[in-house]
Amino acid sequence: VLEAAVRVADAEGLPALTMRRLAEAIGSEAMSLYYHVKSKDDLLDGLVEEVVGEINDAVGRLDRAASGPAWQAAVRARILTAREVLLRHPWAPQLLDRNAANPEILGYYDGLVGLMREGGFTSDQIHHALHAIGSRALGFAHELFTPGGEPPGEAEAAAMAERLPNLTGMLAEIVHDDPGSTLGWCDDQTEFEFGLDLLLDGLERVRSADRPGGRRQSRQL
Amino acid sequence: VLEAAVRVADAEGLPALTMRRLAEAIGSEAMSLYYHVKSKDDLLDGLVEEVVGEINDAVGRLDRAASGPAWQAAVRARILTAREVLLRHPWAPQLLDRNAANPEILGYYDGLVGLMREGGFTSDQIHHALHAIGSRALGFAHELFTPGGEPPGEAEAAAMAERLPNLTGMLAEIVHDDPGSTLGWCDDQTEFEFGLDLLLDGLERVRSADRPGGRRQSRQL
DNA sequence: ACCTGAACACCGTTCAAGT
DNA sequence: ACCTGAACACCGTTCAAGT
Numbered sequence: 393v394l395e396a397a398v399r400v401a402d403a404e405g406l407p408a409l410t411m412r413r414l415a416e417a418i419g420s421e422a423m424s425l426y427y428h429v430k431s432k433d434d435l436l437d438g439l440v441e442e443v444v445g446e447i448n449d450a451v452g453r454l455d456r457a458a459s460g461p462a463w464q465a466a467v468r469a470r471i472l473t474a475r476e477v478l479l480r481h482p483w484a485p486q487l488l489d490r491n492a493a494n495p496e497i498l499g500y501y502d503g504l505v506g507l508m509r510e511g512g513f514t515s516d517q518i519h520h521a522l523h524a525i526g527s528r529a530l531g532f533a534h535e536l537f538t539p540g541g542e543p544p545g546e547a548e549a550a551a552m553a554e555r556l557p558n559l560t561g562m563l564a565e566i567v568h569d570d571p572g573s574t575l576g577w578c579d580d581q582t583e584f585e586f587g588l589d590l591l592l593d594g595l596e597r598v599r600s601a602d603r604p605g606g607r608r609q610s611r612q613l
Numbered sequence: 614v615l616e617a618a619v620r621v622a623d624a625e626g627l628p629a630l631t632m633r634r635l636a637e638a639i640g641s642e643a644m645s646l647y648y649h650v651k652s653k654d655d656l657l658d659g660l661v662e663e664v665v666g667e668i669n670d671a672v673g674r675l676d677r678a679a680s681g682p683a684w685q686a687a688v689r690a691r692i693l694t695a696r697e698v699l700l701r702h703p704w705a706p707q708l709l710d711r712n713a714a715n716p717e718i719l720g721y722y723d724g725l726v727g728l729m730r731e732g733g734f735t736s737d738q739i740h741h742a743l744h745a746i747g748s749r750a751l752g753f754a755h756e757l758f759t760p761g762g763e764p765p766g767e768a769e770a771a772a773m774a775e776r777l778p779n780l781t782g783m784l785a786e787i788v789h790d791d792p793g794s795t796l797g798w799c800d801d802q803t804e805f806e807f808g809l810d811l812l813l814d815g816l817e818r819v820r821s822a823d824r825p826g827g828r829r830q831s832r833q834l
Numbered sequence: 835a836c837c838t839g840a841a842c843a844c845c846g847t848t849c850a851a852g853t
Numbered sequence: 854a855c856c857t858g859a860a861c862a863c864c865g866t867t868c869a870a871g872t
Binding site: 555583 | 737747751754805812814819
C-alpha cells in the first residue's frame with residue numbers, strides 16, 4: 393500500500409499523490425484507502441517511515457568495522473548513504489521536516505549516537521552535535537535558491553552588478569577561474585560534503601578539546 | 614495587500630491563509646485578489662519577499678562598524694538578526710525553501726558576501742561557505758523531530774531502552790546532569806548558535822589556513 | 835474483513851459581467 | 854482601473870451501504 397504511494401511520488405511528484413490518483417494506481421477504485429490508512433496525514437507519515445526504513449537498510453549494509461575511534465569516517469559514511477537514498481526520492485526531504493518521530497527515524501539517530509559515544513563524545517556533546525548537524529544528519533540540506541531562469545541581457549546584467557556588487561563579483565571570479573562551467577557551476581554533492589566535513593571536523597575539535605578554541609563553543613559545552 | 618496576508622499567516626497559520634479567508638480579512642469580498650496577484654503561488658512568493666525585506670530592514674539597523682577583520686562577529690550578528698525576524702513569522706521558513714530568488718534574498722546574500730570578502734575570503738571560499746551554511750544563513754534550521762507526545766509508561770520506557778540503547782542512554786545522562794529540565798530540555802536558541810558557531814569557526818580556520826587541517830577540506834578548496 | 839457510490843465542505847481559478 | 858457572482862474542476866473526508 394505504502395509502496396505504491398512511494399512509486400507514485402517517485403514517478404509523478406508529491407502534488408500528484410492524491411487519494412484518488414493513488415487509488416487508481418493501486419487498482420482499487422477510490423476511497424477504499426481509508427480502510428488501510430486513517431487519513432492523508434497518516435499516509436504521509438507512513439511514507440517517511442518507508443523512506444527512512446530504506447535508509448536504515450542501506451546503512452545496515454555498510455561496513456560495521458568502521459567505528460570506535462574512526463567515528464568521523466563512520467558518521468560521514470552513514471550520512472552520505474542516507475543522502476544517496478534521498479536522491480532517489482526527491483520529494484522526501486520536504487516531507488521529512490513534518491517531524492513525525494517514527495521508530496525508523498529514532499533508530500537512525502540511535503545509530504549515530506552510538507557511533508559518537510564509541511568515538512569518545514559525552515552525552516551533552518552528542519546532543520549538541522545532533523542539533524548542529526540538523527537535517528544534514530539524514531542526508532539533505534535546504535538550498536535556498538537554484539540559479540534557474542534565463543540569463544540576463546547586458547542591460548540587466550549591468551543593473552544587477554550595481555545593485556549586487558559583491559554577489560556578481562563573486563560569480564565573475566568563479567566563472568573566470570573555471571570558464572565553461574557557467575551552468576551547473578554548483579556541484580551539489582561536493583557542496584554537501586564540504587558543509588558536512590566542516591561540521592564533523594569542528595565536532596572532532598570539540599571532542600579532543602586540546603585547545604580551548606572558539607570562545608562560544610567552550611562555554612556551551 | 615501582502616501585509617494583510619502576513620497578518621493572517623501570523624495570526625492563524627499558513628493553512629488558514631486561503632484566498633477566500635484573505636479576501637475576508639482584507640474587506641474585499643472574494644476573488645478580487647486576482648487583480649492584484651497572478652496566482653496563489655505568486656502571492657506566496659510575495660510573502661517571502663515581504664519577510665526577507667523585514668530581515669533586510671533589521672539588518673540595516675545593525676552597527677555598520679563591525680566588518681573588515683571582524684567578519685565572523687558581523688556575519689553572526691546578521692544571521693541572528695534574521696533569526697529574530699523569522700521567530701516572529703513561524704510560517705516563513707516553510708515558505709522560504711520554495712526558493713524564489715527574489716531581490717530581497719539576493720540582497721541579503723550580497724551583504725553576506727561583502728562581509729566575507731572584506732574579511733579576506735576568496736570567491737571560491739565564499740561560494741562554498743554559503744552552501745555550507747545553507748538555510749542557517751537566513752536564520753533557521755530544520756529540526757527533525759520535536760520531543761512531543763505524552764511521556765511513556767514504565768513498560769514502554771523499558772522496551773524503548775532496549776530498542777534505542779544509545780539514544781535513551783544519552784537522554785538519561787543529560788537529565789541526570791540537569792534534573793528538572795525534562796521538558797524543554799532543548800534550548801533552541803543555544804542549539805542554533807552552537808551549530809552556527811561550529812560552522813563559522815570552521816570557516817575562519819579555512820580562511821586563515823595556517824594549518825592544512827582536515828584532509829577533505831583542503832582538497833576541496 | 836474489505837470495498838464502494840454518492841454526497842459534503844472546501845480549494846484555486848476562469849470568465850463574463852458589472853461599476 | 855477595479856471589483857464581483859456564478860460556475861468549474863479538483864481536493865480530503867464521511868457515511869450508509871454493499872459483498
